[in-house]
Amino acid sequence: MNSAGAAVIGAVFNLNHPAHTVDWHFIHMSVANVVVIALMLVVFVLALLLPFPGAAGRRGGKS
Amino acid sequence: MSAGASPPKPPRPSSWTVRVREAGVAALPPEKLLPDGQPTYVASWIYVFGVASIASLVVIVASGSILALKGPAWWHYTGVGHFFNSIHMWAVELFFFVMVVHLWGKYWMAAWRGGRARVWMTGAVTFLVAVPTALTGYVSQQNFDAQWISTQAKDGLNSVGVGAFFNVTNFGQMYSYHVLLLPLAVVGLVAAHVLLVRNHGVVPPFELDKRAAFAPAKPSTDPPAATPAGGHL
Numbered sequence: 516m517n518s519a520g521a522a523v524i525g526a527v528f529n530l531n532h533p534a535h536t537v538d539w540h541f542i543h544m545s546v547a548n549v550v551v552i553a554l555m556l557v558v559f560v561l562a563l564l565l566p567f568p569g570a571a572g573r574r575g576g577k578s
Numbered sequence: 579m580s581a582g583a584s585p586p587k588p589p590r591p592s593s594w595t596v597r598v599r600e601a602g603v604a605a606l607p608p609e610k611l612l613p614d615g616q617p618t619y620v621a622s623w624i625y626v627f628g629v630a631s632i633a634s635l636v637v638i639v640a641s642g643s644i645l646a647l648k649g650p651a652w653w654h655y656t657g658v659g660h661f662f663n664s665i666h667m668w669a670v671e672l673f674f675f676v677m678v679v680h681l682w683g684k685y686w687m688a689a690w691r692g693g694r695a696r697v698w699m700t701g702a703v704t705f706l707v708a709v710p711t712a713l714t715g716y717v718s719q720q721n722f723d724a725q726w727i728s729t730q731a732k733d734g735l736n737s738v739g740v741g742a743f744f745n746v747t748n749f750g751q752m753y754s755y756h757v758l759l760l761p762l763a764v765v766g767l768v769a770a771h772v773l774l775v776r777n778h779g780v781v782p783p784f785e786l787d788k789r790a791a792f793a794p795a796k797p798s799t800d801p802p803a804a805t806p807a808g809g810h811l
Contacts, residue, residue: 551675559679562623570621 611776619783627680628775634673635768639761641666646757650720670712681705689781697778700771707763714756717746728752 535546591597644662645653653659681701690698717728728746735741745751 551671555675555678555682558675559624559682562627562679562683565623567621567623570618 606773606777611773613776616780617782620780624683625780627676627683630676631673631680632768632772634669634676635764637669638666638673639765641669642757642761650718650753654720666715670715674708674712677705677708684781687781687783691781692778694774694778694781697771697774697781700767700774704764704767704771707760707767711756711760711764714746714752714760718749718753718756720749 537544537546537549591600641662645659645666648659653663684698684701689701713727713731717724717731731746732741735744735746
């Protein structure tokens with residue numbers, strides 16, 4: 516594969532190095548895992564707060 | 579025969595298939611198995627993650643089946659194989675992402691309320707079984723990554739004494755676990771979980787539960803409010 520093809524299918528980030536980690540006392544996690552856990556927390560909070568499409572109408576007895 | 583004689587009772591079926599059918603229909607009548615509506619409180623984003631987990635599981639099983647048909651080395655030397663391997667891997671990432679949010683939501687709702695202990699337990703066990711299902715996939719990749727993971731996992735498993743029964747450096751054993759035994763367990767547990775949800779209904783919010791506890795004993799004649807949006811679990 517030529518270099519242009521490799522660039523198209525290549526990773527967005529440079530992965531050609533050991534993983535970056537977060538270290539705090541006994542906690543030792545890769546940055547990628549920390550990002551995923553943070554995203555899960557954000558999605559969880561958004562799922563609780565964001566209104567569901569059409570929910571207000573149904574609760575008002577318009578269904 | 580006298581006119582007042584009661585009609586004879588139908589004989590009790592001796593066939594086990596009839597007994598299983600009658601027990602199945604009694605536990606899950608068709609309107610409960612495939613309802614046309616859900617309670618209004620289900621109209622919330624937090625109730626979407628269960629069905630999102632099932633959707634990603636369908637993609638995992640479909641892409642995994644294609645990879646199994648072509649063999650474990652196919653994805654190394656073809657672009658199409660690499661594509662399906664990536665679909666499989668990212669569907670697993672999505673599966674765990676939405677399943678964990680689903681689990682958090684149900685934990686904070688105390689979703690085992692109202693006789694739903696088996697619903698909660700099948701869900702929690704599904705999560706626990708899904709973890710080794712994914713890990714056996716990582717050691718089935720047939721590359722240096724798989725070698726590294728299996729040799730690290732070997733030491734951990736030997737330290738707790740299960741290495742002789744579950745040998746992560748035995749590719750054949752791990753591949754069998756990954757493509758047959760553990761997926762069967764996950765799909766079976768998910769099926770049981772969904773049927774139990776259909777049987778017991780989606781857990782209500784705490785406020786509704788408390789109101790029901792203090793409600794008069796006389797049953798209400800009003801039908802429960804329902805949304806037309808079926809399908810949320």
